[in-house]
Amino acid sequence: MLASASSSWAVSASRAHVPLVPSRESSMSDIPGRTGNLFIVSGPSGAGKGTLVRALLDRVPDICLSISATTRPPRPGEVEGVHYFFLSPEEFSRLIDEDGLLEWAEVHGNRYGTPKEVVEARLSEGRHVVLEIDPQGAQQVKRVMPEAVLIFVQAPSLGELKRRLTSRGSETSEQIEGRMRTAMREMELAGTYDFVVTNDDVTRATDELARIIDSYSDRS
Numbered sequence: 636m637l638a639s640a641s642s643s644w645a646v647s648a649s650r651a652h653v654p655l656v657p658s659r660e661s662s663m664s665d666i667p668g669r670t671g672n673l674f675i676v677s678g679p680s681g682a683g684k685g686t687l688v689r690a691l692l693d694r695v696p697d698i699c700l701s702i703s704a705t706t707r708p709p710r711p712g713e714v715e716g717v718h719y720f721f722l723s724p725e726e727f728s729r730l731i732d733e734d735g736l737l738e739w740a741e742v743h744g745n746r747y748g749t750p751k752e753v754v755e756a757r758l759s760e761g762r763h764v765v766l767e768i769d770p771q772g773a774q775q776v777k778r779v780m781p782e783a784v785l786i787f788v789q790a791p792s793l794g795e796l797k798r799r800l801t802s803r804g805s806e807t808s809e810q811i812e813g814r815m816r817t818a819m820r821e822m823e824l825a826g827t828y829d830f831v832v833t834n835d836d837v838t839r840a841t842d843e844l845a846r847i848i849d850s851y852s853d854r855s
Contacts, residue, residue, distance in 0.1 A: 671758035677773040678788035679818035683834040690841040707745035738775035787828040791835040
């Protein structure tokens with residue numbers, strides 16, 4: 636398991652701040668002489684961002700995954716404090732008012748956001764931080780932190796993307812069609828990213844992601 640579900644974060648004094656999930660090989664001590672880099676892994680729903688990021692955490696030492704907050708209900712198998720922090724709309728609004736999010740976006744009727752304070756703290760410690768967020772949120776972060784590295788993950792084809800969305804079994808056909816329309820708009824943004832990774836094979840695509848991050852480690 637990548638993180639303890641007991642490490643939790645939310646918007647009230649009764650909950651702690653957001654943890655960042657380290658890779659399994661990483662210690663959480665500072666890395667002297669290195670400035671951390673922020674890597675934003677983004678792309679359409681169903682492209683396989685989460686699968687690649689989970690594989691990446693096992694492959695690359697000294698990186699941290701930021702856990703996002705969302706107002707959508709958990710999907711089967713998702714765990715509070717591990718996959719997302721599941722907040723009420725009122726809790727999420729309070730975070731916005733308190734400037735507690737690095738970015739936030741509304742996608743398919745639900746809101747998603749990235750906690751700000753701990754991300755900045757980990758970067759200052761010399762840690763590489765990975766954000767797995769939608770393209771709308773990625774553009775927001777890039778405006779606030781132009782040094783962030785944008786990585787667009789795409790499925791090999793629209794047909795394969797639809798197959799993956801359908802295989803989840805968690806959405807209606809109308810919801811899937813809505814996601815496909817959104818995906819086509821999001822794919823038009825791929826040219827604005829620093830890197831584009833096609834997730835046609837998990838091992839190969841993870842190798843490509845690892846090489847990208849390793850290349851920035853060499854520069855630090």
